[in-house]
Amino acid sequence: xxxxxxxxxxxxxxxxxxxxxxxxxxxxxxxxxxxxxxxxxxxxxxxxxxxxxxxxxxxxxxxxxxxxxxxxxxxxxxxxxxxxxxxxxxxxxxxxxxxxxxxxxxxxxxxxxxxxxxxxxxxxxxxxxxxxxxxxxxxxxxxxxxxxxxxxxxxxxxxxxxxxxxxxxxxxxxxxxxxxxxxxxxxxxxxxxxxxxxxxxxxxxxxxxxxxxxxxxxxxxxxxxxxxxxxxxxxxxxxxxxxxxxxxxxxxxxxxxxxxxxxxxxxxxxxxxxxxxxxxxxxxxxxxxxxxxxxxxxxxxxxxxxxxxxxxxxxxxxxxxxxxxxxxxxxxxxxxxxxxxxxxxxxxxxxxxxxxxxxxxxxxxxxxxxxxxxxxxxxxxxxxxxxxxxxxxxxxxxxxxxxxxxxxxxxxxx
Numbered sequence: 001x002x003x004x005x006x007x008x009x010x011x012x013x014x015x016x017x018x019x020x021x022x023x024x025x026x027x028x029x030x031x032x033x034x035x036x037x038x039x040x041x042x043x044x045x046x047x048x049x050x051x052x053x054x055x056x057x058x059x060x061x062x063x064x065x066x067x068x069x070x071x072x073x074x075x076x077x078x079x080x081x082x083x084x085x086x087x088x089x090x091x092x093x094x095x096x097x098x099x100x101x102x103x104x105x106x107x108x109x110x111x112x113x114x115x116x117x118x119x120x121x122x123x124x125x126x127x128x129x130x131x132x133x134x135x136x137x138x139x140x141x142x143x144x145x146x147x148x149x150x151x152x153x154x155x156x157x158x159x160x161x162x163x164x165x166x167x168x169x170x171x172x173x174x175x176x177x178x179x180x181x182x183x184x185x186x187x188x189x190x191x192x193x194x195x196x197x198x199x200x201x202x203x204x205x206x207x208x209x210x211x212x213x214x215x216x217x218x219x220x221x222x223x224x225x226x227x228x229x230x231x232x233x234x235x236x237x238x239x240x241x242x243x244x245x246x247x248x249x250x251x252x253x254x255x256x257x258x259x260x261x262x263x264x265x266x267x268x269x270x271x272x273x274x275x276x277x278x279x280x281x282x283x284x285x286x287x288x289x290x291x292x293x294x295x296x297x298x299x300x301x302x303x304x305x306x307x308x309x310x311x312x313x314x315x316x317x318x319x320x321x322x323x324x325x326x327x328x329x330x331x332x333x334x335x336x337x338x339x340x341x342x343x344x345x346x347x348x349x350x351x352x353x354x355x356x357x358x359x360x361x362x363x364x365x366x367x368x369x370x371x372x373x374x375x376x377x378x379x380x381x382x383x384x385x386x387x388x389x390x391x392x393x394x395x396x397x398x399x400x401x402x403x404x405x406x407x408x409x410x411x412x413x414x
Contacts, residue, residue, distance in 0.1 A: 004136065005036045006107025008322075009050060010058075011043035012075040013082075013113035013120065014143065017156030018163075018303040019314040020112060021069040021076045021404065023140050026318020027110050028058050028066060034326050037108060041411050045078035046113070047120055050100050051093060060409040068404035070311055071394040073303040076406055079113075084120050087127050094127045101128075101135060103413050108136050108325050112318070114143030114154070115359055118333055122354035125331045136325040139333030139354055140317050144300045146195035149360035150352045151335035155314035156300070158387035161199035162310075163302040164188055165388070167295060168203035168210060172240055180289060181237035183229060183282050187275035187294040190244040192216055194364045196299065200242035201376035202384060211239050216246035217363050218373045220255055225278075226285045228374065233286060245274050304401065308390025313347060320349045333357050345386035 010027045012020060024042075031040045042056040043049030056077065058066075069076055087094045100106070111121040118139045125137040141148050146157035168186065175184045188197040194215025203209025211232050214220060232239040248254050256274040279292030317334045324332065332351035339346045368380040395402035 003036050004107050004134065005038060006105045007039040007041060008037045008108035008110065009041045009043055009055065009104070009106050010077075010110045011046045011049060011112065012077050012079050012142075013046035013111060013117035014079060015114070015300055016074040016079055017142055017144050017300050018073045018159040018306045019155050019310050020074070020142050021072045022311045022314035023112050023142060023155060023318040024076060025066055025069040026315040027112070027140065027322055028069075028318075030319045030322040031108070032059060034322060036326055037322075039104070039411070039414075041104065041106075042077045042408075044408075046080035046082065046117075047084070047097075047111075048080045048082050049078070051096050053100055053103075055104070055411040056406075056408045057411040061406055065404045065406060068395060068402065070315060071303060071306070071392055071401070072403040073301040076404060081116070082120075083116070084123050087123060087130075091127070094124070097124060098128070098131065098133060101133065104411070105414075106135060108322075110138050110140055110318075110321050110325070112140040112142050114141075114145065114148060115357070115361065117142070118148070118354055119358040121333070122331075122358040125354055129331070136328070136330035138321040138325050138330065138351070139357065140321045141333060141335065142314075144196060145190060145193055147193040147361045147363070148357055149362050150333075150356050152338040152347070153336060153387060155310060155317055157195060158307040158310035159302070159305065160196055160299045161202070161384055162307045162388035163299055163305040164196060164199040164295065165202035165209070166305055167298075168200045168242065169206065169208040171293065172203065172208040172210075175238060175240060175291075179237075181233065183233055183239045183241070183279070183286065183288055183290045185241045185243060185275045185278045185282065185290070185292045186210070187243055187245055187292070189295070189299050190216060191246040192361055192363070194244045194246075197242055197244040198364055198368075198376050198380055199384060201380060202388070204375070205381050209240070210242040211236075212241045212374045213376060214241070214243045214247050214374060215364055215369060216244045216248060217366065217369060219250045220247040221250075222255070222281065226281060229282055230286060233288060241278070243274060243278060247274070303394075306392055307388045308392045309387055311392055317349060324351050340382060340386060
């Protein structure tokens with residue numbers, strides 16, 4: 001395929017992670033070094049930055065600050081939850097995107113995000129193909145939910161899983177201090193897929209984790225739950241439970257239904273308060289000391305507990321997206337194909353069609369969940385353990401993390 005010269009735009013979308021900026025560094029550094037990419041622009045707040053013509057010239061950034069992106073949590077360029085309409089129904093946004101692409105001679109577009117972000121990427125890609133504007137478009141995976149279809153796992157998940165497992169081990173030790181007994185309920189993110197909550201099983205496998213783990217892949221029965229908690233508490237004088245925020249009853253309603261709030265831009269219910277609901281139910285049943293804990297945003301921004309494997313893979317995903325696009329690939333997302341034979345972990349990155357990823361949720365396999373539906377089996381441990389390996393040697397300033405400080409110089413059209 002002939003060389004395509006022009007500008008590239010990189011954007012971040014959806015919920016941030018501890019390693020999303022490692023992918024940003026992978027894209028930006030590789031694009032800056034590519035001869036056929038004439039300019040590298042960063043979109044402020046994802047696709048909103050393109051629509052609003054708020055773009056940053058990444059060549060103006062200090063190279064050392066760009067390197068620090070690898071160890072900086074959250075979305076350095078800003079994120080968004082903006083849903084593009086079906087272009088056959090309303091193509092207003094697409095015409096605006098095309099206008100901006102032409103203004104800056106954009107021939108490469110890289111979008112870093114999860115399910116909804118890949119939907120955005122897919123729609124833009126298909127529109128550009130339809131109108132005949134040559135622009136190579138690539139998705140870079142990201143989501144702590146680990147629910148992207150077609151990839152072994154997603155950048156961001158390993159670090160969140162490591163934080164969850166570590167936190168569970170620490171909470172477990174704290175809950176064993178007193179001789180009066182206590183029930184602890186810890187609420188973990190996960191609306192429809194239980195990958196994050198399943199990570200608590202890593203702590204259990206190390207002898208310091210939850211007695212019961214509930215995922216949204218299976219229906220939840222309150223009476224059965226209370227009976228199990230009471231039995232364990234009577235036997236051990238303590239009980240530790242990990243629950244996914246998205247656990248639901250047989251009729252599909254969320255257990256936290258009474259505490260649901262508004263929805264995000266894609267219509268997803270914003271959940272929360274489940275730990276308090278279950279803790280209250282247990283307290284009424286047992287008349288015991290009960291503590292409800294919600295990890296909340298700490299799960300996705302805890303770069304101090306990041307997996308070095310995750311950081312390296314996130315960066316490589318960004319690098320591979322640019323290299324593939326330069327070589328002629330478009331309309332794809334970088335996916336991970338991994339093996340764990342004989343305990344040896346290997347990860348290869350390959351491009352897969354965007355339409356096979358967009359709006360498809362990958363769930364925890366049923367046979368990885370125990371028969372009782374309240375714990376995980378060994379295959380999950382074997383799957384997750386290699387992903388959380390390694391600790392990064394991060395920059396410090398006065399014994400606090402030194403994160404990247406970007407100047408964010410506004411780009412001007414040439």
